[in-house]
Amino acid sequence: MPVLWLVIAILALSAIGYVMGRSRALSSAGGDTRALHSLPSYYGANVGLTILAPAFGVLIVWLLVQPFFIDRSIASQLPDRAVSADTTMDLVMSDVRRVAEGLDVAVSEGAMTAQEARSIRTEFTDVRQRLGEVGVALGSNVSAEVLSAAQRYRSMSRIGNLLMAMAVLGAAIAGFGISLSRTHSEFRARNVVEAGVRLILIGAACIAILTTLGIILSLVFNTIEFFRLYPARDFFFSLTWSPSFGGGSELGIIPLLWGTLYISFIALAVAVPIGLFAAIYLSEYASPRVRSFAKPLLEILAGIPTIVYGLFALLTVGPLLVSVFGDEGVGWMQSGTAVMTAGLVMGVMLIPFVSSLSDDIINAVPQSLRDGSYALGATQSETIRQVILPAALPGIVGAILLAASRAIGETMIVVLGAGAAARLSMNPFDAMTTVTAKIVSQLTGDADFASPEVLVAFALGMTLFIITLGLNVIALAIVRKYREQYE
Amino acid sequence: MYDLPQTDSHVIHEDLKVRARDVQVYYGATHAIKDVSVDIADKTVTAFIGPSGCGKSTFLRCINRMNDTIDVARIEGDILLDGEDIYDPAVDPVQLRARVGMVFQKPNPFPKSIYDNVAYGPKIHGMAKTKSDLDDIVERALRRGAIWEEVKDRLLEPGTGLSGGQQQRLCIARAVATEPEVLLMDEPCSALDPIATAQVEELIDELRQNYSVVIVTHSMQQAARVSQKTAFFHLGNLVEYGDTGQIFTNPQDPRTESYITGRIG
Ligand SMILES: Nc1ncnc2c1ncn2[C@@H]1O[C@H](COP(=O)(O)OP(=O)(O)OP(=O)(O)O)[C@@H](O)[C@H]1O
Ligand SMILES: [Mg+2]
Numbered sequence A: 001m002p003v004l005w006l007v008i009a010i011l012a013l014s015a016i017g018y019v020m021g022r023s024r025a026l027s028s029a030g031g032d033t034r035a036l037h038s039l040p041s042y043y044g045a046n047v048g049l050t051i052l053a054p055a056f057g058v059l060i061v062w063l064l065v066q067p068f069f070i071d072r073s074i075a076s077q078l079p080d081r082a083v084s085a086d087t088t089m090d091l092v093m094s095d096v097r098r099v100a101e102g103l104d105v106a107v108s109e110g111a112m113t114a115q116e117a118r119s120i121r122t123e124f125t126d127v128r129q130r131l132g133e134v135g136v137a138l139g140s141n142v143s144a145e146v147l148s149a150a151q152r153y154r155s156m157s158r159i160g161n162l163l164m165a166m167a168v169l170g171a172a173i174a175g176f177g178i179s180l181s182r183t184h185s186e187f188r189a190r191n192v193v194e195a196g197v198r199l200i201l202i203g204a205a206c207i208a209i210l211t212t213l214g215i216i217l218s219l220v221f222n223t224i225e226f227f228r229l230y231p232a233r234d235f236f237f238s239l240t241w242s243p244s245f246g247g248g249s250e251l252g253i254i255p256l257l258w259g260t261l262y263i264s265f266i267a268l269a270v271a272v273p274i275g276l277f278a279a280i281y282l283s284e285y286a287s288p289r290v291r292s293f294a295k296p297l298l299e300i301l302a303g304i305p306t307i308v309y310g311l312f313a314l315l316t317v318g319p320l321l322v323s324v325f326g327d328e329g330v331g332w333m334q335s336g337t338a339v340m341t342a343g344l345v346m347g348v349m350l351i352p353f354v355s356s357l358s359d360d361i362i363n364a365v366p367q368s369l370r371d372g373s374y375a376l377g378a379t380q381s382e383t384i385r386q387v388i389l390p391a392a393l394p395g396i397v398g399a400i401l402l403a404a405s406r407a408i409g410e411t412m413i414v415v416l417g418a419g420a421a422a423r424l425s426m427n428p429f430d431a432m433t434t435v436t437a438k439i440v441s442q443l444t445g446d447a448d449f450a451s452p453e454v455l456v457a458f459a460l461g462m463t464l465f466i467i468t469l470g471l472n473v474i475a476l477a478i479v480r481k482y483r484e485q486y487e
Numbered sequence B: 001m002y003d004l005p006q007t008d009s010h011v012i013h014e015d016l017k018v019r020a021r022d023v024q025v026y027y028g029a030t031h032a033i034k035d036v037s038v039d040i041a042d043k044t045v046t047a048f049i050g051p052s053g054c055g056k057s058t059f060l061r062c063i064n065r066m067n068d069t070i071d072v073a074r075i076e077g078d079i080l081l082d083g084e085d086i087y088d089p090a091v092d093p094v095q096l097r098a099r100v101g102m103v104f105q106k107p108n109p110f111p112k113s114i115y116d117n118v119a120y121g122p123k124i125h126g127m128a129k130t131k132s133d134l135d136d137i138v139e140r141a142l143r144r145g146a147i148w149e150e151v152k153d154r155l156l157e158p159g160t161g162l163s164g165g166q167q168q169r170l171c172i173a174r175a176v177a178t179e180p181e182v183l184l185m186d187e188p189c190s191a192l193d194p195i196a197t198a199q200v201e202e203l204i205d206e207l208r209q210n211y212s213v214v215i216v217t218h219s220m221q222q223a224a225r226v227s228q229k230t231a232f233f234h235l236g237n238l239v240e241y242g243d244t245g246q247i248f249t250n251p252q253d254p255r256t257e258s259y260i261t262g263r264i265g
Helices: A002-028 A040-077 A089-108 A114-119 A127-133 A144-182 A189-229 A232-237 A254-285 A288-303 A306-325 A339-363 A367-375 A380-409 A412-417 A435-443 A452-485 B056-063 B093-099 B114-124 B131-144 B164-177 B194-207 B220-226 B244-249 B254-260
Strands: B016-027 B030-041 B045-049 B073-081 B100-103 B182-186 B212-216 B229-234 B237-243
Touching: A002 A040, A002 A144, A040 A089, A040 A144, A040 A189, A089 A114, A089 A127, A089 A144, A114 A144, A189 A232, A189 A452, A254 A288, A254 A339, A254 A380, A254 A435, A254 A452, A288 A339, A306 A339, A306 A412, A339 A380, A339 A412, A367 A380, A367 B093, A367 B164, A380 A452, A380 B114, A412 A435, A435 A452, B016 B056, B016 B212, B030 B056, B030 B212, B030 B229, B045 B056, B045 B220, B056 B073, B056 B100, B056 B182, B056 B212, B093 B100, B100 B164, B114 B131, B114 B164, B131 B164, B131 B194, B164 B182, B164 B194, B194 B212, B194 B220, B212 B220, B220 B244, B229 B244, B229 B254, B237 B244, B237 B254, B244 B254
Parallel strands: B030 B237, B045 B212, B045 B229, B100 B182, B182 B212
Antiparallel strands: B016 B030, B016 B073, B229 B237
């Protein structure tokens, strides 16, 4: 793995740079740290950073750009007849890449010499079989054009990697030289390091923001693509959800949204009162000793993976509900998977979420308000009801909205607990499904990313994203407004 | 000689309201109040003076059991209100606090409207039968708190939106609205301008007609102006207690004298 070696080389170089920069600064001051502008470690850090930053910058940019560049030039050299009527350029290019990878594997496993890999011809060798022997399965026979394109691909990649290594090492060495030559007692290494640290932090923030932006853009483009194939009116207003990959599917979001909202509603109806009361108990009544073990205990619930809750719904809560509300009991429930099952379990999942947020918010209400109320002869519950909760209410509403957006985005509990039937029904003991569960089922299996049945997943995701984004924005605005009150 | 409280001289035999005997307060290991015995008369203003940290607020909070809300606080000794031990397990601190009101050192209006701030206590204790009763109670309390003129047109605005001095007067109005028998005031004027201070002092004087008022203050002039009795605290001890005039003109204890003349900070 040449990139790994490159990274190790850069790190080693910058470690050497650190030591050299430090000692050079010290010797330029005659060993007296007081004569230096900055502490010696800053000079070292300056050299180290000046090696790291440009080298990694070049490396990252190169890694991003090279594949694009190679793809473009190979694609432009492909003869027209390589792309026959029943395929597209994309498919052919992915074949090319796959064959190139296969040749790499074959060479590295010793099944082929490098020379052989460069020169084999489809006329003389069954490439598909040769690659199959080393574990690279190809979907079809390799045409001559694809094979020669793959060979060109390999040689271009090799040259590219070589150039990259040279460029990266060059950048590192240049940084080394420049920063070391600037190191002397007058140099303001401390300020330079400060600026460098800021740049690194800005870089991290940019990566986070850009990734989010990228995700949103891919959602948006695929959603637009979907609406080109399927009318938006039907998507938003049709009351049926019945995808069929043969065509003629009805992809109405309403039954899914209904399931989502119904389950979330039940979950919140469970989580909000219990979570809130737990928070009030913990923050107002519990002694410090009880609090110190009850709070972490409650927060452990928040650390349980949702798939475990899903199992709990499937294996425990569902059968339990059936035994009461099923045919042997009241007769409302057909099977264990139902809105109620998923809603109850999701409610349990949200309890620690609501309670720990509310607990923080109730604790933020100043003690002086409690004192003021007690001093007027109010009891503890009067104080809580009439002074503390009103004061904390905006924050608690914010916490509930955040919990709601988690409930809406929850998937595993629904898949296991609520069933897969998209249904518009008022009965909470019916099986229903949600937007998230359907996104999963539309994308699993052999997905053809050109059909509306698959692309609908993006439209569903986009809708969900907008709903939860709206909820989060409102929640954060409320929480922030509340914070201002006491600051 | 200083460590022995001169218990007898602190005891008066007029209309007694609050009678404290050998009160000790500990905050964990800190001994904040040491052997304090004091008698607080009805229809009198009693001033607590003393250097910062000497335990004035702590002792004041003993009288309405506000120290119960502090986990580390521990109280020993007896405090009697109208002859009844307020630390008796049978006594409900909630009932007690309705009879012994308190105004805090820092204003702490509830995040409610000005009206609701004042109506809070009367509502809890069912003091008003009708809405107009309640309106009357609120208006009277706000007038006594010397803030009615400033807020009468904005009763429904939040109390937290008032200035610091206005908030403090709102808190005084809130405390008098429940008609307590004893009103404890912890430096009520530290955030007020001279005019509002004068108004509050007038209120204190008026309250004296019916109630017993205990006021903590750092202002000697204020203590001299409003109080009939003065107690001087020093390092958790009650050093001297007597008629205000006598404490300020003819203190018995050298510590009192140096504090009043400005030599102990
Ligand atoms: N909640 C508490 N926990 C621990 N110690 C406390 C607490 N409140 C007060 N103390 C201690 O008790 C002593 C008396 O404090 P107190 O607040 O009664 O003083 P004070 O006379 O009111 O002072 P000031 O004039 O500054 O208000 C101080 O030493 C203080 O540190
Ligand atoms: Mg105090």
